[in-house]
Amino acid sequence: MNSTRTAENPSPEDRKGKKPLLIGLVLAVILIGGGIWASPLVAPSARTGAEDATQAGAAPSSATQAPPQTAASQTNGVAPGTAATPAPSSTGESAAAAPTATGAKVKSEAELAATPQLVSAPVAITDPAALRPGVTADITKFESVTGTAAGPGEIAGPAIRFTVSVHNQSAKSVSLEGALINVEYGPNRTPALQLSGPGAARFPESVGAGATASAVFVFLLPMDQRGQVYIYLNYEVSSPIAAFAGSITTSEGKS
Incomplete structure (x- = not known):
């Protein structure tokens, strides 16, 4: 057991x-x-x-890829990290062609010089011509004189002497600093030669509001060529040239 x-x-x-x-x-x-x-x-x-x-294994591949664009960069086409350039104003334009307050483009002196200046329809040689609203010009006191040759290219001989007056009924002063007078005669509109005298006088620099300014001019003009005469007043390049046409009846002036 x-x-x-x-x-x-x-x-x-x-x-x-x-x-x-x-x-x-x-x-x-x-x-x-x-x-x-x-x-x-x-x-x-x-x-x-x-x-x-x-991550270490994925780093090389991520470095070769471009970073994703944000919504702003995709919309504006701007790379991340760069400052966006403001878009031009929808109402703005070039300085070279900036509009005035009234919307009219201001022409430069070069543009004005290259633009043919208009000539107003001629008025009778004894009638006033409108230069601008409120400003008129007329020619008076035609005289026959013997012109004197005092400047380069001038030729002494029979000449006419006349007075050109500018009436300023506007509210602003009008510049006459660049005012010019030209004379043509005959069917071919031959240019007449301007002379220094006798008795020639220039326009003042301006004519004030409500005032009148006058100048006296002398042009060589044969006696037989005074039946068809054209006188042109060009007082500023931005306005049409005033024209007077007709025959000249002269009085004998003092030389």
């Missing part, structure tokens, strides 16, 4: 064989539990390393 081995009474040899198994199980449980406990501590660093490795 004592030599019989039962499960309830294991032999000392059986008990010795089971001890290593128990120790192994305990060690296994300890290792498994320690691994589970340590996994939350290791996981973040592992994930960080994996992400760093992923």
Whole structure:
């Protein structure tokens, strides 16, 4: 009976064989539990390393691609990081052709010089001519004189002397600084030569509002060519030239 081995009474040899198994199980449980406990501590660093490795591997390819444009840069066509140039005003234009307050373009002196100046329809040589609203001109005191040659190119001889008056009934002063007189005669409208005298007098620089300014002119004109005479008053380049036409009846003037 004592030599019989039962499960309830294991032999000392059986008990010795089971001890290593128990120790192994305990060690296994300890290792498994320690691994589970340590996994939350290791996981973040592992994930960080994996992400760093992923980003490091992706960096070269991203460097070769252009950065995405924003909505503003796609709309205006401006590269990111650069200052946008303001669009020109919808109402603005070039300085060279800036409109005035009334919308009319101001012409330069070169443009005026290149533009043929209009000549008004001639009036009778004894009638007034309109220069602009409120400003008129007339020619009076035709005299026959002997012209004197005092300047370069002048030739002494029979001439006419007459007075041109500018009447300013406007509210502003009118400049006469550049006023010029030209005379033509005959069917071919031959230009007459202007002389320095006798008795010639220039216009003043301007004529004030409500005032009259006069000048005296002398032109070489043969006696037999006074039946068809054209006198032109050009007082400013931006206005039409006033024209007078007709025959001249002169009185004998003092030389």
